[in-house]
Amino acid sequence: MKRFAALLDGLLLTPSRNGKLRLLREYFAATPDPDRGWALAALTAELSLPEVKPSRIRDLAVERVDPVLLRWSWDFVGDLAETVALLWPVAPGRATDGDAPSPDGGPSPRLVVVVERLRSATRAEAPALLAELLDALDSSGRYALLKLVTGELRVGVSARLAKIALAELAAPHGIALDEVEEVWHGLAPPYGGLFEWIEGRAPRPAVAERARFRPLMLAQPIEEDELVSLDPAAYRAEWKWDGIRVQLVAGEGVAHVYSRSGDEIGGAFPEIVAALRFDAVLDGELLVGRDGVPAPFGDLQQRLNRKTVSRKLAEELPAFVRVYDILFDGGEDLRALAFAERRDRLVAWFDRVRPERLDLSPLVPFRDWDELRALYAGVGPGAIEGLVLKRADSPYVAGRPKGPWFKWKRGPVLIDAVLMYAQRGSGKRSSYYSDYTFGVWKDGALVPVGKAYFGFSDDELLQLDRWIRSHTVAKHGPVREVARELVLEVACDGLQRSTRHRSGLAMRFPRIHRIRWDKPAAEAERLETLERIVEKAAAGARA
């Protein structure tokens, strides 16, 4: 438990992705089975323990400490699990606080013992067992334990990051990330076979075929002027819908909605899971909206990164999947077929099955690139993110092969906005003002329209930092308000209506494109111009 607790503390406080990867690699390399497997399960939300509600944890604490002191401590610390971890009284002769996080020593029980005891406990038994375990752990261990039983690690590690760490450990044995991802969902914690395999001590584990996630085929980016090098007759075109890519796996009692990295997201989209009453593996775009009209990405975002969804939200923003491709029809693997053949099979499958909450992403017929360009120009930057070009003869292969599939995104929307506020970044950028809020004019005043913290070079960052320090007009805590003099050319992938922003608009993926040292602030964009772009986009989505 000591190692696992130290890992969680490290992950919580290490800002950089590489730093987190290093901690994960070191932990997996140095920790024995099955502890590391249970840790992996906990980090990737695959560990199910009897849930202990925060109110039960508070009750347990009140049996040991004065409720008034608990209340004030909680107010001060802000997080119940951390509060209880810190003030849980140390039983005489048991783990003392602040032991150096040495991986070997101490009376601390192993993670496997903690997990196995919790797993075999009933919901009713869990609180008493929890109290007994809290007595045996030091404060870091208690924190880790409470985070485990409340199911909220929140250490900034996605399932994907954990898989990347595993793949890095596996690399010396010639095992790639997509192989790890493919095997992943067929395995159950504590993943003994997986670790043996990535350490080169055992063959690849056999996994149940049906429930498995198959790594997605991705498209290479292409620029408009590169199109001429391609033969238009060899390609098919499809709209690139602005949702999230998913894989639907259904049949023989399984129903999974996997994200592009293989994370199960079905819990947040129960209406999709309920509609998976067929036997196939499909590739598509998850969208929200009504009558087949996709809502802006911002609406979908409200339903992402949740474990469950409220009925109200599911009714307000119903989800559907626009299907691009078919990988399996029943038990038949179609991935080796050419795209054109798979497409025919997909159309036939739709006719036969008539699935609910699924529709078919239409092909966009064209004769030559000019015609496609003209079609594309007719839609605004709304629900459509771009076009995908697929070679008619391309089989479905995992990863991002060069040549068969291209994504063609139009240039970004560029907006000249005025820098209003700046904040320091984190990690390496903690001494630089690197987070910028910018606005556009409305009735002679600036209205903030977005925030961006990348897109500039290191040199430009240095210049901006210097400019901000010398043009600060007010400080609001960590935020500097600057003179309204500097124009930033901001690039974004689209503009949408938003009730959460004062301007009524939200930018999709904004970044600093250029610093317009030359442009007077008065010549920056006006809010009306942005509103017109939104209207055009909305019209395009309906078209």
Next chain:
Amino acid sequence: MRPPDAWLRTTPAGLRVEPGGFVIDPIAPVERALVTHAHGDHARPGSRHVLATAETLAIMRARYGDDAYRQGQAAAPGETIAIGGVAVRLVPAGHVLGSAQVVLEHGGVRVVVTGDYKRRRDPTCAPFELVRCDVLVTEATFGLPVFRHPDDRAEIARLLASRAAFPERAQLVGVYALGKCQRVIALLREAGYERPIYLHGALVALCDLYRAHGVELGELRHATGVARSELAGEIVLAPPGALADRWTRRLPDPVVALASGWMRIRQRARQRGVELPLVISDHADWDELNATIADSGAAEIWVTHGREEALVHQASELGLAARALGLTGFEEEGS
């Protein structure tokens, strides 16, 4: 026992000893001040007459120059000074160099004002001395049961482990200039760390002063002007306020550490962008605060600053008369 309310009163300037006509740690200049220790929120410049330990007077002079005070009176260890019918004695508080508790006796009542204190061993200052009393006037900076400071040697071991794990990076440790800085250096030396330790310019003067008072700190160097590559794998100390400052850009990809009792709370560390929180405090933790209340034998507890309400509650639960004084002007930074 007659409560000392008649002669020991809370005033806007601070805790005033009426018969002696002096204020303890006044927040504004007064005619006569008694200063427990030289941290900026306890020792402010401008009072006319200041009674303090010799070390505290020296630090005030170093920090404030001629503004420190017009007339300084050094209280020798154990010396009892009679001021307006009050017997005054300063005894070590174990907080920083020169820090003192104030023992006041008047009308048959003994009051101890702890000032800031800790009860753990600190190689850079005299250890806390327990004085039994009728009324204990205590601080409560860490007056919540979530604050239990670990063994400082284990914290130093974590700093050295981080240095070993990242030989290409500098270890940048935020330390308060007075006390924490020198204690961290001395603890590193005790742990067998013999390399030069690099300092932000704001820390140099007080390190020199500690050395002049006989505290061994080993080889110290200015970090300013040293090539970035030379600082890889080195330990660099800077004031907490400089951790996110432009100054840090001279360091090779620093691991940001902060030595403070507040680092016990993960979210505090996270908010400040601290990668390596070192829970090293110069204040009493919850257990020490309570132990001191018990050990003092005091029947009445007055709480000066910090999380007063919790400590007052706890003392009341134990059947003691307890109250918060509501003094203002004391800061949390660097505790």
